[in-house]
Structure formats: structure tokens, C-alpha cells
Amino acid sequence: MRPTIAPFPLARPRRRRRTPALRAMVREHALTPSDLIWPIFVTEGEDREDEVASMPGVTRRTVDRAVAAAQEARDLGIPCLCVFPHVDPSLKSAACEEAWSPDSLSNRAFRAIKAAVPEVALMSDVALDPYNVAGHDGLVRDGRVLNDESVEALVRMAVSQAEAGADILGPSDMMDGRVGAIRAALEEGGHSDTAILAYSAKYASAFYGPFRDAVGASGALAGSTAGEGKQTYQMDPANTEEALRMIERDLSEGADMVMVKPGMPYLDIVRRVHEAFAVPTFAYQVSGEYAMIAAAAANGWLDRDEAVLESLIAFKRAGCDGVLSYFAPEAARALSR
Numbered sequence: 325m326r327p328t329i330a331p332f333p334l335a336r337p338r339r340r341r342r343t344p345a346l347r348a349m350v351r352e353h354a355l356t357p358s359d360l361i362w363p364i365f366v367t368e369g370e371d372r373e374d375e376v377a378s379m380p381g382v383t384r385r386t387v388d389r390a391v392a393a394a395q396e397a398r399d400l401g402i403p404c405l406c407v408f409p410h411v412d413p414s415l416k417s418a419a420c421e422e423a424w425s426p427d428s429l430s431n432r433a434f435r436a437i438k439a440a441v442p443e444v445a446l447m448s449d450v451a452l453d454p455y456n457v458a459g460h461d462g463l464v465r466d467g468r469v470l471n472d473e474s475v476e477a478l479v480r481m482a483v484s485q486a487e488a489g490a491d492i493l494g495p496s497d498m499m500d501g502r503v504g505a506i507r508a509a510l511e512e513g514g515h516s517d518t519a520i521l522a523y524s525a526k527y528a529s530a531f532y533g534p535f536r537d538a539v540g541a542s543g544a545l546a547g548s549t550a551g552e553g554k555q556t557y558q559m560d561p562a563n564t565e566e567a568l569r570m571i572e573r574d575l576s577e578g579a580d581m582v583m584v585k586p587g588m589p590y591l592d593i594v595r596r597v598h599e600a601f602a603v604p605t606f607a608y609q610v611s612g613e614y615a616m617i618a619a620a621a622a623n624g625w626l627d628r629d630e631a632v633l634e635s636l637i638a639f640k641r642a643g644c645d646g647v648l649s650y651f652a653p654e655a656a657r658a659l660s661r
């Protein structure tokens with residue numbers, strides 16, 4: 325017997341997709357410039373930018389150019405800039421003292437940007453890798469990345485960043501106990517208003533490769549005596565439940581906001597975190613994700629604007645409150661067109 329077929333389908337979802345106005349009415353998520361955090365790289369010198377070879381379109385900027393980037397962010401409605409330093413090799417050491425120098429490159433950038441563009445929030449990176457001859461996020465001894473000694477160094481670094489005017493500290497090092505130790509030192513040092521956005525669920529990822537070129541940490545890491553890479557502190561990409569435990573831990577130690585990193589390959593983690601904790605949740609569309617889209621677009625294989633905006637709305641759909649993205653300024657410009 326043949327099934328009865330209705331003469332027309334009752335549900336025609338295409339009715340709602342027919343015109344731009346109808347599509348706008350039923351759209352569930354929106355991306356705005358205020359969802360974006362713009363990571364920038366700073367370098368020594370004046371009035372100069374050099375391109376990061378593995379991130380075409382992304383530059384290392386001298387501090388004056390970083391100030392100009394902050395003005396651009398403000399004009400585009402991007403609320404926050406995240407600063408990463410390309411540290412001169414002569415300043416790298418095993419003890420990483422330059423990381424907490426009041427006059428470190430990133431601290432000078434914080435001061436200069438704060439003075440010129442106070443309305444833009446400044447986020448720091450708390451990790452030793454740009455300052456470490458071993459290229460690791462923590463101190464290395466006898467081929468091991470030390471935990472508690474690293475936390476002491478990270479605390480010094482964090483306090484120096486707060487003193488230089490960073491509004492939000494971003495511990496990205498994945499040492500145990502660092503969020504609590506940094507929080508306690510901030511309170512003690514009169515920085516109770518300085519916030520912590522913890523890189524809580526940070527995976528040991530191949531997608532950080534171009535970033536390590538940008539900050540000049542790749543060579544050191546490759547030659548490091550703690551040879552197995554960052555897997556002894558960053559998370560195994562095969563794990564989900566562990567990410568939830570890391571978020572819970574960092575919140576209990578005083579994190580104000582949390583992050584999942586990398587971004588697009590880990591949106592399932594973002595969704596779980598958003599549902600389990602309902603705290604401000606960010607994701608980092610990392611350097612390798614930038615490089616993939618930029619390279620495909622440069623070859624004419626993808627439409628850059630469309631691919632960028634689609635990649636960013638995916639973060640909102642997954643439950644992010646905001647996204648760190650090297651595409652931030654061009655995405656903000658595309659949104660205003």
C-alpha cells in the first residue's frame with residue numbers, strides 16, 4: 325500500500341528564509357564588535373610594524389603603533405586589547421626576570437595605551453614563554469617544568485602587569501594553583517579591582533605554532549631540555565570532563581571569567597562550560613586558526629569576509645560571551661558595512 329502524501333507540506337521552513345527581513349526576524353544569535361578581544365603583538369623600536377610570516381596580515385607593532393591599534397579598537401567598538409610581547413633574545417633567561425620588570429616591553433605598552441586610550445580595556449598574558457630561554461610557560465630545571473617555583477614567578481609578573489595598568493590578567497600558563505596565588509597577591513597589593521580571565525581549559529595544541537613564531541618562542545621551545553613540548557601542563561585534546569574540572573578549579577580560586585583554547589576545534593567544550601557554569605566564557609580563535617583561514621582566502625579558496633564572520637558567529641552560537649581573534653578589527657569593519 326502506498327503511503328498517503330499530503331498535497332503540500334504543512335511546515336515550510338523556507339517561508340522564514342525568503343527575504344533578508346524575514347531572516348533577520350528569526351535570527352537567534354548576533355555578533356557585535358563588543359564580542360571581540362583583539363590580540364596584538366608588540367616589539368621594540370619606533371613607528372614600525374613587521375608582518376608575522378606565518379600570519380599574513382598580522383604584524384608586530386612598536387609601542388606607538390600599539391597605541392594606534394588601541395585607538396582603532398576604540399573607534400571600531402572593540403572593548404579590549406590583549407598584548408603579547410616579542411621579547412629581544414638578549415633579555416631571555418632561565419630565571420625569566422624580565423617577565424616582571426616594571427619596564428618590560430608589555431608593561432611599557434600597557435602604560436602608553438592606558439595613558440592615550442583609557443577607555444579600551446587591556447588584557448595581559450601571564451606566562452613565562454616569551455622571556456624563557458627554554459620557551460616554556462614555566463621555569464625549567466633538570467628537564468622538568470617546575471610548578472610552585474613557576475607560580476611564584478607568575479605572581480610577580482601578574483602584579484607588575486596590574487601596576488602597569490592591565491585591567492584583566494590572563495594566566496595562560498596552566499600551572500597548578502596560579503589563579504589563587506595571583507588573586508591573593510593582587511588583593512594584598514591593592515589591586516582588588518584587577519580582574520582575572522583564566523585560560524582554564526587550555527589544550528596542548530598544534531594550532532599555536534604561528535603564535536610561537538610571532539613572540540619568538542618557537543626556536544627556544546624546539547631546543548628545550550624539557551623536550552616533550554607543553555603536554556605536561558596543557559590539556560590532552562582527547563579530554564572533555566577534565567576541562568570542566570579545570571574551569572571549576574579556577575573559578576574556586578577566584579577567576580572572574582574563563583577561557584577555552586583553541587577555539588573552533590573545541591566548541592563542544594565551550595558549550596559544556598556554558599551550560600555547566602553560566603559564567604562569562606571566552607574562547608580564543610588561535611593563531612593556527614587565523615593562519616588556516618588567511619591562507620585559504622589568499623589562495624582564493626574561501627571568501628575571507630564571509631568565512632571570518634561565519635567562524636565568529638559559531639563562537640556565539642556555542643555559548644561564548646566573547647572571542648579573542650586576530651580578525652577582530654576586520655570583523656568589526658565588516659559588521660559595520
Ligand code: PBG
Pocket residue numbers: 449450451452453461496497531532533534535536554609610611612
Ligand atoms: C603562551 C600563550 C600561547 C598562546 C597564548 N598564550 C602559546 C602557547 O601556549 O604555546 C597561543 C595563542 C595563539 O596561538 O594564538 N602561554
